[in-house]
Amino acid sequence: MDKVLEQIQKLGIVPVVKLDNIEDAIPLAKALTEGGLPCAEITFRTDAAEEAIRIIASEFPDMLVGAGTVLTTEQVDRAVNAGAKFIVSPGLNPRIVRYCVEKGIPITPGCSNPSDVEQAIELGLEVVKFFPAEAAGGLNMIKAMAAPYHKMKFMPTGGITEKNLLSYLDFPKIIACGGSWMVSEALIENKEFDKIKEITKDAVVKMLGFELRHIGINAQNETEADSIATVFQNLFGFTKKMGNASIFAGLGIEVMKTPYLGQHGHIAIATNYLDRAIYHLESCGISFDETTSKYDSANKRTAIYLKDEVAGYAVHLLQK
Known part of the structure; x- marks a missing residue:
């Protein structure tokens, strides 16, 4: 094209x-x-x-x-x-x-x-x-x-x-x-x-339809991650779901089994059109870390992190 x-x-x-x-x-x-x-x-x-x-x-x-x-x-x-x-x-x-x-x-x-x-x-x-x-x-x-x-x-x-x-x-x-x-x-x-x-x-x-998808919390190990997820489960009834690298409590809380990007963790923002969102944000001076891009089986980009943290949190965009 x-x-x-x-x-x-x-x-x-x-x-x-x-x-x-x-x-x-x-x-x-x-x-x-x-x-x-x-x-x-x-x-x-x-x-x-x-x-x-x-x-x-x-x-x-x-x-x-x-x-x-x-x-x-x-x-x-x-x-x-x-x-x-x-x-x-x-x-x-x-x-x-x-x-x-x-x-x-x-x-x-x-x-x-x-x-x-x-x-x-x-x-x-x-x-x-x-x-x-x-x-x-x-x-x-x-x-x-x-x-x-x-x-x-x-x-x-x-x-x-x-x-x-x-x-x-x-x-x-x-x-x-x-x-x-x-x-x-x-x-x-x-x-x-x-x-x-x-x-x-x-x-x-x-x-672009930006919306908060989940908050990621960095834990030091799997035991700590499970403990944190259990707190949210006990307090609010958020069902725990074990993953390879993290444990979810409901849909909005992700606890990393080992520290990942961000001083405290990460914030996931979903968008209707990921590549358009990247283009519009870059035009506003926002930079992205291309090495963090993830793609699906059709080679369509599904996620990417911003280069800079916000209040100690890494921020990444997700394709809805």
Whole structure:
């Protein structure tokens, strides 16, 4: 997969933005970046789109800015020259797709039926936009189309909200969702950029779904570990469960048979999407210890520790 599309996959959400006024470009980009989504698909439906892309690409060089609703090759050139890193179109126009492919420009054209997908495959694409998502059959339609086209991945846009976001992202053939609920025309028109930042942050938090899974306590040996687990069992009725390296008391307390990471022990935080969580936390300056990564039989990462302790506890993320 193209590197830009890989980055979009890690972000999980692509804000789809309609800008009427160029002066809104910088405060909008700032709100999205601070909200945790340094990404925007600026639709070419307004006269301000091209210059807005140019301003954002210049002032926020690390932001992934693309052009949407691109209908001609001339618009492709204008968008790319302004700094767009990817192109999105509402439908599949073979001429535009071929033009972008030949120039090495990532493009996700809109597809809503098997014929569109077969054209996309013929043109060498690995990812298409499913549009308009909800009106075209939603997640059930994507699942039906994904069955015969097992290598094709989708980026649904149109009718995606905070209410149905997770149901889409849970399907592994979907790399990300495009949405405008955090950047609605009304919010931008009213200059409510603090609100945009807040809604964006809420969207990221909901997507990642962090929750405390268990607390790990370091014991010196198995005898001490069993003694500690027994205390929790006697106090609260937490059933002990013996493991190879630890003893659980209920689901929330893990006692290590020998000291492990962390001065006192560890804290396990579960997340909906581990790799996305790593990407978003790294963008906030958090570092991870790659040597602690664990993988399942399908070579999918299931756990990893942060490099730094918190209050004497190591912290690791778990895939739900």
